[in-house]
Each structure stands twice: as C-alpha cells, then as structure tokens.
Amino acid sequence: MAELRPESMERITTPELAKAFIDEQVNAIKEQVGDKKVLLALSGGVDSSVVAALLIKAIGKQLVCVHVNHGLLRKGEPEQVIEVFKNQMDANLIYVDATDRFLDKLAGVSDPEQKRKIIGSEFIDVFAEEASKLDDISFLAQGTIYPDILESDGVKAHHNVGGLPEDLKFELVEPVKFLYKDEVRVVGKELGLPDNMVFRQPFPGPGLGVRCVGAITRDRLEALREADAVVRSKIGELTPVPWQYFCVIPDIKSTGIKDGKRYMGWAVVIRAVNTVDAVTATVPEIPFKVLCAMRDEIIATVPGVNRVLWDISEKPVSTIEWE
Ligand code: XMP
Numbered sequence: 296m297a298e299l300r301p302e303s304m305e306r307i308t309t310p311e312l313a314k315a316f317i318d319e320q321v322n323a324i325k326e327q328v329g330d331k332k333v334l335l336a337l338s339g340g341v342d343s344s345v346v347a348a349l350l351i352k353a354i355g356k357q358l359v360c361v362h363v364n365h366g367l368l369r370k371g372e373p374e375q376v377i378e379v380f381k382n383q384m385d386a387n388l389i390y391v392d393a394t395d396r397f398l399d400k401l402a403g404v405s406d407p408e409q410k411r412k413i414i415g416s417e418f419i420d421v422f423a424e425e426a427s428k429l430d431d432i433s434f435l436a437q438g439t440i441y442p443d444i445l446e447s448d449g450v451k452a453h454h455n456v457g458g459l460p461e462d463l464k465f466e467l468v469e470p471v472k473f474l475y476k477d478e479v480r481v482v483g484k485e486l487g488l489p490d491n492m493v494f495r496q497p498f499p500g501p502g503l504g505v506r507c508v509g510a511i512t513r514d515r516l517e518a519l520r521e522a523d524a525v526v527r528s529k530i531g532e533l534t535p536v537p538w539q540y541f542c543v544i545p546d547i548k549s550t551g552i553k554d555g556k557r558y559m560g561w562a563v564v565i566r567a568v569n570t571v572d573a574v575t576a577t578v579p580e581i582p583f584k585v586l587c588a589m590r591d592e593i594i595a596t597v598p599g600v601n602r603v604l605w606d607i608s609e610k611p612v613s614t615i616e617w618e
Pocket of ligand 1: 411497498499500501539573610613614616617618
C-alpha cells in the first residue's frame with residue numbers, strides 16, 4: 296500500500312505556502328542525503344524540473360542531472376534545459392545527445408506501440424549507461440507526483456519513457472510525491488523556473504515520435520519539429536490557451552505547385568484540444584486568421600510541407616494523439 300498524502304497537508308496555492316514547502320523540503324533533502332550524491336533524469340518537463348531546482352537549492356553540485364535528448368523533443372527544449380539548469384542555476388548537468396541511437400533503432404518501425412517500447416527501453420539503456428559511469432551515487436531523485444501514486448502504484452507516468460531502470464538500486468528522493476500538478480507549478484514558479492517550463496502543456500514521453508506518424512524519417516521529423524514550433528507560438532498567444540496544442544505529420548504526400556511544376560510534399564495537421572482529464576476532449580474555436588497565419592508561416596518556412604490541415608475531431612471517438 297502506497298504512502299498517502301497526510302490529511303493535515305495544506306493545499307499549496309500561494310507563493311507563501313510554496314516558500315514554506317520549499318524550506319521544509321530543502322531541510323528534509325539535506326537530512327536524507329547528507330554529503331552523498333543524487334542522480335536525476337531531467338527531461339525538462341514540469342515535475343523533473345521542479346525536483347531539480349529543489350535539489351539544487353538543497354545540495355547544489357551533489358545533484359547530478361542527466362538530460363537525455365532522444366531526438367524527439369520539441370524545438371528549443373534541450374537548449375532550454377541547458378540554459379536554465381547549467382548556465383543559470385550552475386547545476387551539475389550531463390547532456391547526452393542520443394538522437395542517432397534512437398532514430399537508428401526506430402528506422403522502419405511503424406507500429407505505434409512498438410515505437411513507444413523502443414523509445415522507452417532505449418531511454419532506460421542510455422540512462423543506465425550514464426549512471427554506470429558515475430561510481431559514487433547513492434540516491435536517485437524522481438519527479439513522482441501524487442497522481443502517479445494514486446493512479447499507477449507510484450510508478451512515474453506508467454506509459455511514459457520517464458520510467459527508470461529497475462535495477463538501479465538507489466534510495467529514492469521524491470520531494471514532490473504528495474503534490475498535485477497545480478501545486479508543483481506554484482512551487483516551480485517560486486523556485487524561479489521560467490513560465491514556459493512551469494506552465495507547459497502535457498507532452499508525451501515518446502515525444503514527437505508519436506506525432507511523426509508511421510515509420511519516422513529524419514526529414515519528416517524535422518519538418519514536424521519546425522511546424523510544431525509555429526503552431527505552439529501562434530496558438531500559445533490565444534486567450535484562453537487550449538489545454539494541448541501541437542502538430543502532427545502523417546506519412547502521406549500530396550501535390551503542390553512550385554515554379555510552375557507539380558511536386559509531392561507533406562501535409563501537416565494542427566491539433567488543439569480542451570479537456571479536464573484527457574479521457575474526453577473537445578476542440579476549441581481557433582480564429583480563422585490565426586489558422587491562416589499558421590498556414591502561411593508553415594508553408595513559407597518548413598521545407599517539404601505543401602499542405603496544412605486542421606483536425607476538428609473530438610475524443611471520443613478520436614484520441615488526442617494520432618498514434
Ligand atoms: P490520447 O491520445 O490517448 O492521449 O487521447 C491522452 C493524453 O495522454 C498523452 N499521451 C501520452 N503521454 N506517453 C505519455 O507520457 C504516451 O505514450 C502517451 N500517449 C498519449 C497525450 O499527449 C494526451 O495528453
């Protein structure tokens with residue numbers, strides 16, 4: 296039976312409450328860890344970023360963060376992790392660009408669950424390899440949050456690639472394990488993390504891998520990453536901002552015309568949804584001029600794309616992701 300959140304624990308809704316939580320956790324971490332070293336897989340998502348910032352505050356360079364870039368992150372994400380944690384917070388950060396390794400393993404694989412499995416197990420292998428190079432680690436920090444404990448037996452996002460090697464027998468440090476997502480965000484803000492990290496939309500562990508439909512190729516993946524950046528910046532300016540919004544690139548080509556000649560190019564799909572729990576989802580209205588602005592920028596700037604579509608399907612019957 297998993298440990299439950301103490302009933303007396305107040306909901307963290309204000310900067311003052313966040314500050315008190317941070318002070319308490321900094322002391323608890325110092326006490327638990329002493330002068331030993333702690334390892335953390337830092338994805339750049341809200342939970343692992345908040346845990347990293349808490350641990351840096353508590354134990355500084357005794358924390359070793361490993362950021363694995365599987366090549367399926369969104370535009371600018373690895374750069375932001377390095378900028379925030381290495382440059383601004385002076386963290387002990389190991390950056391592993393494992394793009395080639397992941398994309399080589401994924402080459403020719405079109406089954407979505409097979410893709411997820413490959414990404415998940417490759418992530419574990421890369422992380423375990425990095426861990427094995429460090430010989431004096433005693434603790435493993437994890438961004439487990441309370442819904443993980445309630446919904447999946449304490450396993451961090453069970454279908455996520457964030458799951459860690461089970462044979463890494465370290466003692467766990469899980470400072471946000473009794474917090475709900477909204478509380479983690481309040482704490483992250485108080486720790487000084489940038490808004491686009493603290494309030495970022497949910498992003499699947501397998502990343503762009505499940506949005507580059509079918510067998511992933513490097514050129515189609517790059518087109519997706521660029522088109523997705525356009526969609527995120529334009530839809531991100533709307534009020535209210537949808538719960539999740541991104542781009543998908545199906546494995547199809549259609550006809551376009553350039554310099555008077557017909558050619559085959561990719562179509563990209565804009566997807567935006569509102570939901571409370573991701574079990575059902577509706578499609579928010581997006582002003583036509585915003586759709587057109589995205590179309591124009593994508594067509595003008597993303598090589599290989601000659602068609603832009605808008606997915607107006609709701610869940611059910613359509614899932615939020617295409618795979
Ligand atoms: P679907 O597509 O099932 O998505 O309607 C519901 C929510 O779950 C996210 N999702 C994933 N998250 N690993 C994750 O960590 C995954 O493999 C995965 N598949 C879907 C999706 O982005 C949406 O928020």
